[in-house]
Amino acid sequence: MDLKEKLLSSFLAFENQINIDSQVHDIRSEAIKLFEENGFPTKKEEAWKYTSLNNVLKHDYSVFPKQENALEYSDIKKYFIHDIDSYKIVFIDGKYSSYFSQTTHDGMDICLMSAALNKPKYRLIIENYFNKAATKDSLASLNTAFSNEGAYIHIPKNKLVEKPIQIIHFSTGNESALMLQPRNLIVVDENSHVQIIERHQSLTENPVLTNSVTEIFTNKRAIVDYYKVQNDHQNASLIDNTFIKQKRESHCSVHTFSFGGKLTRNNLNFYQHGERIDSTLKGITIIGGKQHVDHNTLVHHKEPNCESHQDYKGVFADNSIGVFNGKIIVDKEAQKTNAFQSNNNILIHDKSTINSKPQLEIFADDVKCSHGCTIGQLDENALFYLQSRGIPEKEAKALLMYAFSNNVLNSVKIPELKQRITKLIANKLGVNIGFNL
Amino acid sequence: MLKINNLHASVDGKSILKGVNLEVKAGEVHAIMGPNGSGKSTLASVIAGKEEYEVTKGDIFFDNKNIEDLSAEERAHKGVFLSFQYPVEIPGLSVTNFMKAAINETRKARGLEDMPAKDMLKMIRDKSELLEIDRKFLSRSLNEGFSGGEKKRNEIFQMAMLEPKLAILDETDSGLDIDALRIVANGVNKLKSKNNAVIVITHYQRLLDYIVPDFVHVIFNGKIVKSGGKELAHELEEKGYDWIKQEVNA
Numbered sequence: 001m002d003l004k005e006k007l008l009s010s011f012l013a014f015e016n017q018i019n020i021d022s023q024v025h026d027i028r029s030e031a032i033k034l035f036e037e038n039g040f041p042t043k044k045e046e047a048w049k050y051t052s053l054n055n056v057l058k059h060d061y062s063v064f065p066k067q068e069n070a071l072e073y074s075d076i077k078k079y080f081i082h083d084i085d086s087y088k089i090v091f092i093d094g095k096y097s098s099y100f101s102q103t104t105h106d107g108m109d110i111c112l113m114s115a116a117l118n119k120p121k122y123r124l125i126i127e128n129y130f131n132k133a134a135t136k137d138s139l140a141s142l143n144t145a146f147s148n149e150g151a152y153i154h155i156p157k158n159k160l161v162e163k164p165i166q167i168i169h170f171s172t173g174n175e176s177a178l179m180l181q182p183r184n185l186i187v188v189d190e191n192s193h194v195q196i197i198e199r200h201q202s203l204t205e206n207p208v209l210t211n212s213v214t215e216i217f218t219n220k221r222a223i224v225d226y227y228k229v230q231n232d233h234q235n236a237s238l239i240d241n242t243f244i245k246q247k248r249e250s251h252c253s254v255h256t257f258s259f260g261g262k263l264t265r266n267n268l269n270f271y272q273h274g275e276r277i278d279s280t281l282k283g284i285t286i287i288g289g290k291q292h293v294d295h296n297t298l299v300h301h302k303e304p305n306c307e308s309h310q311d312y313k314g315v316f317a318d319n320s321i322g323v324f325n326g327k328i329i330v331d332k333e334a335q336k337t338n339a340f341q342s343n344n345n346i347l348i349h350d351k352s353t354i355n356s357k358p359q360l361e362i363f364a365d366d367v368k369c370s371h372g373c374t375i376g377q378l379d380e381n382a383l384f385y386l387q388s389r390g391i392p393e394k395e396a397k398a399l400l401m402y403a404f405s406n407n408v409l410n411s412v413k414i415p416e417l418k419q420r421i422t423k424l425i426a427n428k429l430g431v432n433i434g435f436n437l
Numbered sequence: 438m439l440k441i442n443n444l445h446a447s448v449d450g451k452s453i454l455k456g457v458n459l460e461v462k463a464g465e466v467h468a469i470m471g472p473n474g475s476g477k478s479t480l481a482s483v484i485a486g487k488e489e490y491e492v493t494k495g496d497i498f499f500d501n502k503n504i505e506d507l508s509a510e511e512r513a514h515k516g517v518f519l520s521f522q523y524p525v526e527i528p529g530l531s532v533t534n535f536m537k538a539a540i541n542e543t544r545k546a547r548g549l550e551d552m553p554a555k556d557m558l559k560m561i562r563d564k565s566e567l568l569e570i571d572r573k574f575l576s577r578s579l580n581e582g583f584s585g586g587e588k589k590r591n592e593i594f595q596m597a598m599l600e601p602k603l604a605i606l607d608e609t610d611s612g613l614d615i616d617a618l619r620i621v622a623n624g625v626n627k628l629k630s631k632n633n634a635v636i637v638i639t640h641y642q643r644l645l646d647y648i649v650p651d652f653v654h655v656i657f658n659g660k661i662v663k664s665g666g667k668e669l670a671h672e673l674e675e676k677g678y679d680w681i682k683q684e685v686n687a
Binding site: 387388389390396404405407 | 510
């Protein structure tokens with residue numbers, strides 16, 4: 001039985017476990033139909049031209065892990081940014097772990113999707129926001145069909161959330177292969193500010209496929225800084241579907257750090273509904289071996305006087321493959337838009353590949369839009385310069401790669417996170433120099 | 438300290454150095470002069486260990502050891518320093534971080550622990566004062582947007598930090614105004630001791646008024662064709678290089 005059929009039949013079993021007499025379930029039923037019609041995307045589709053899911057879909061994934069799995073904190077501590085106080089929403093094999101989590105209902109809700117979907121006090125938010133930003137493509141639909149668990153964050157107006165929120169999904173490897181479909185909903189009301197760190201971490205070599213959907217709503221003048229740390233095991237794959245709907249004067253930034261994983265696809269979509277909105281999309285990708293990272297971004301400017309900034313850096317070694325597909329749409333009404341996009345890449349070896357494709361669809365006539373893409377190699381003269389100062393070749397190359405991605409790193413607003421990312425980069429490059437010297 | 442015997446080197450199959458002999462002892466300052474394209478910068482790069490240059494014949498001894506098979510960083514660890522004619526711009530890497538990495542990697546190679554942060558800061562402060570470098574300058578990206586003078590001053594700052602045995606200054610005077618030239622020369626002079634040596638590569642006499650050489654060599658067509666004392670530099674300044682070329686061709 002292929003994965004599609006397995007999922008379709010699992011949906012019936014899933015319906016036995018949940019409350020099907022709800023508006024949300026109508027949405028789920030609709031979504032499974034869409035998935036049934038469309039199936040998994042193939043390379044025939046323009047948006048998937050450079051990324052094939054075939055290798056990832058071939059495993060016999062369990063869709064519902066059977067047992068509860070306990071973990072020791074000492075085994076997983078290193079995956080948290082543990083040197084800061086934070087809220088935590090932790091899942092183990094898709095199930096919420098109250099033991100490792102630190103949630104709150106004190107003046108705001110930082111809790112669970114399953115609770116939000118079932119308890120009447122959240123009904124209004126669910127009605128107004130759930131599945132209102134996600135698109136109806138097949139992978140997002142698949143997630144919607146099985147949506148039941150994930151993070152639910154609602155920050156009411158005028159609230160500065162002082163501690164960052166960490167959303168972490170662990171997979172234990174107790175299943176020989178596991179598919180996870182977390183569903184996150186984040187609603188940030190007027191003038192509020194929140195920082196979120198998301199991570200998916202499998203603890204063994206067993207294959208894991210995560211198809212995640214996150215919907216983020218930033219209301220008037222809200223600020224959301226979202227960080228995705230993608231440093232998973234070499235047999236874990238991630239399809240991240242993030243949809244962000246911004247209202248006027250809101251700022252939202254998403255930083256994506258992709259160092260690990262087998263196949264990672266980031267579908268990152270920003271929709272601007274209002275004036276003077278700022279959207280920031282930044283990423284550092286450093287991969288090797290047979291890794292594959294695909295950034296598929298969309299910024300849709302619908303109203304005047306807004307900005308968007310995209311800055312993606314990629315370093316590709318060995319046989320790794322990178323894809324950057326960045327689409328900017330500027331509607332006719334969206335005059336005075338400033339939209340910038342830059343994608344810079346370094347290919348370390350002859351067999352590494354990057355496919356970079358900017359797509360600008362501009363219907364307004366008074367806008368500033370720019371895009372730039374570079375593909376190059378490490379500068380030999382710079383390398384000699386560093387080596388002539390006593391820095392060995394490997395460390396010199398690492399420093400050059402670090403320097404290359406430094407401007408993305410510098411816009412990380414949580415110092416401990418920045419330090420951690422720096423360390424992950426050093427580990428990835430196999431060097432032991434403190435970059436944050 | 439440095440002994441070069443019959444050195445031949447080529448780049449991309451093109452022969453550039455055609456039999457250079459040079460001996461530099463501790464405590465000495467040597468000037469290497471010569472017209473454009475004579476091989477001055479190539480000689481500097483070959484000593485520093487740039488890989489594109491292939492040594493086809495001859496030897497380079499540093500402290501009585503043949504360094505031909507050593508990488509650029511290994512030569513640096515032994516105390517060879519090259520002040521670049523065109524320092525490379527590296528956006529995203531601050532001068533301070535660059536120096537910390539250079540010093541600690543060099544210490545590691547010498548079997549020492551990392552320099553304590555406090556000592557590092559003090560050293561950076563002292564050496565930047567020596568070269569009249571503004572502290573703000575140290576947090577800027579390496580050479581990015583630096584003026585010609587700032588780049589060269591930064592090179593000598595790095596030399597001050599790394600305390601090499603042998604410093605090769607490749608056209609450090611080019612692009613410097615007179616004030617910057619004075620600061621750079623002053624820095625070099627303060628770092629000079631009986632235990633280290635300096636090779637100054639230049640077109641012009643100007644820098645040699647400040648950094649006074651013990652020996653002056655003229656390189657032409659890949660060979661040192663004339664050597665003398667500091668007065669040779671004055672003679673070249675006055676008469677140009679043509680008479681040397683004629684002597685060689687005669």
